[in-house]
Amino acid sequence: MTRGIILDCDPGHDDAVAMLLAWGSPAIELIAVTTVFGNQTIEKTTRNALAVAAVAGIEGVPFARGAERPLVREIETAEATHGESGLDGPSLPPPAIELDRRHAVQLIVEEIMARPPGTVTLVPTAALTNIALAARLEPRIVPRVREVVLMGGAYAGGNWTAAAEFNILIDPEAAHIVFSAGWPVTMVGLDVTHHALATPDVVDRIAALGTPVSRFFEELMTFFRAAYRNTQGFDHPPVHDPVAVAYVIDPAVLSVRPAPVSIELTGTHTRGMTVADLRAPAPPGTRTSVATGIDADRFWGLVTDAIARL
Template sequence: MPTQIILDCDPGHDDAVAMLLAHGNPLVELVAVTTVFGNQTVEKTTRNALAVAAVAGITGVPFARGAHRPLVRTIETAESIHGESGLDGPHLPEPAFALDPRHAVDLIIDTILAAPPRTITLVPTAALTNIALAVRKEPRIAGLVKEVVLMGGGYAGGNWSATSEFNIVIDPEAAHIVFNESWPLTMVGLDVTHHALATPEVVAGIAAIGTPVARFVGELMDFFARSYRDAQGFEHPPVHDPVAVAYVIDPSVLTVRTAPLDVELTGTITLGMTVADLRQPAPEGTTTRVATRIDAPKFWSLVTEAIRAIG
């Protein structure tokens, strides 16, 4: 049986690829897509999620809009990377279906409560606001999810500050809630995603598929490459978010180790830093893990084959 996942995202170029990977691989089943502020406002990220669904022919999956701001702080977006729309580059089609009327937090809770215990995996690839609100509103879900596999953080440095990764630092209080819950949690951070690079060879392999979805991804990567080069000096852009989905599909894509994780909330220059205690052995009962290495060719093979399978 495929692993059932809720993708909580803020599309975003790499979130779009994560959605395509989840849709195109038979080993996972998208049971819900929820959106949150982050790469752009929640109105724009929600519009983008529906556009990606239209491109890929995703149907029968509820999409719901979530939090429009952090729990405590002022909203911050990544226009410098993702553009004015949050998904600049390709033409974005009109949505093919309407949003679920529920708030994303309620869709997350309802989906988990309606499923057999420990069958739903939460895959957040954005600010953790929706996930934090869901587990605070309905604490039972912490014991009912299979696991949380999030894209965010990093134990060796940041990208939005010297110490902190974007998804975490834009709502560190939410991240603190999620990291300190009792559920199994794996952090897929910059330590591995900065090696998931869309090189010319990767882009050419996707282009060779020759389908509308492949062309859409090529247009995404064209813009993403330029913006990452201009904003952060990368020769080739790191495509962060689908790495979390790939790990759910095939855990051998990543090397992970058990380690206590926490989020800095009070540091003057380290706000949002994810601290992984890599001393061994990990304390008994530790439920958090951190990714340390990636098999990049295996990861890109999964992405390419999913795009091919969508047709």
């Protein structure tokens, strides 16, 4: 059976791969793609999403522009990692589809309410602003959503600060709303995505497919490798966001355990930290879970298969 997802993203090199995986996997029905600020401004992330859609041949899927800034704080972007365009490296084609006229938050609410309960999974791979706003605008979506599988956070350290991961840090108030809303939430954090590395073997295997989409992936990773080496000292770039999509396709990709998760909003050195309580079995009724392990070969197999299908 296919799983219907709304992909909420800020492309972004790894978001682009998440889009390719979602569109290329026969296990996914891509209901909609919504954009948010994050890796770059909302103008750039939206433009990038439409460009990736053109590369992948995505059609019949609404794309909607969402929040341009956090709920409370000033905007922060990741230009050092993703470049001035947010998707530096490949030459981006012009958009082949038009944006939906609805705001992303409105689209999310309407798509969930129009479908049977339990048939929509939200997959946010960016700041959680759109998802939080949707839950506040129409609380009835919360019990209708099958689950929220998000890329963000970590239970052991951060990447943008010592304590916090970027997607959570740039709008921690939104993260607090999403984690505490009451729907099932699975946190796919740095603890596992830092092991989803685009090694030369991985890139060569996908490049050998010899298609325009595989060449696009190779160009993405060439820039991403250099950026990660310069900014964070990685020999090979971790490709975070498609791990969340892969878990929806095949839960065996990740080891996951229930755990209470709280978002630190006020700490001087820990703002944006995802505080996961792993000390003991989770209390009954815990609705949040954290990924603790990854089968990287299984993950890259899904990505390679999806790109081959495109």
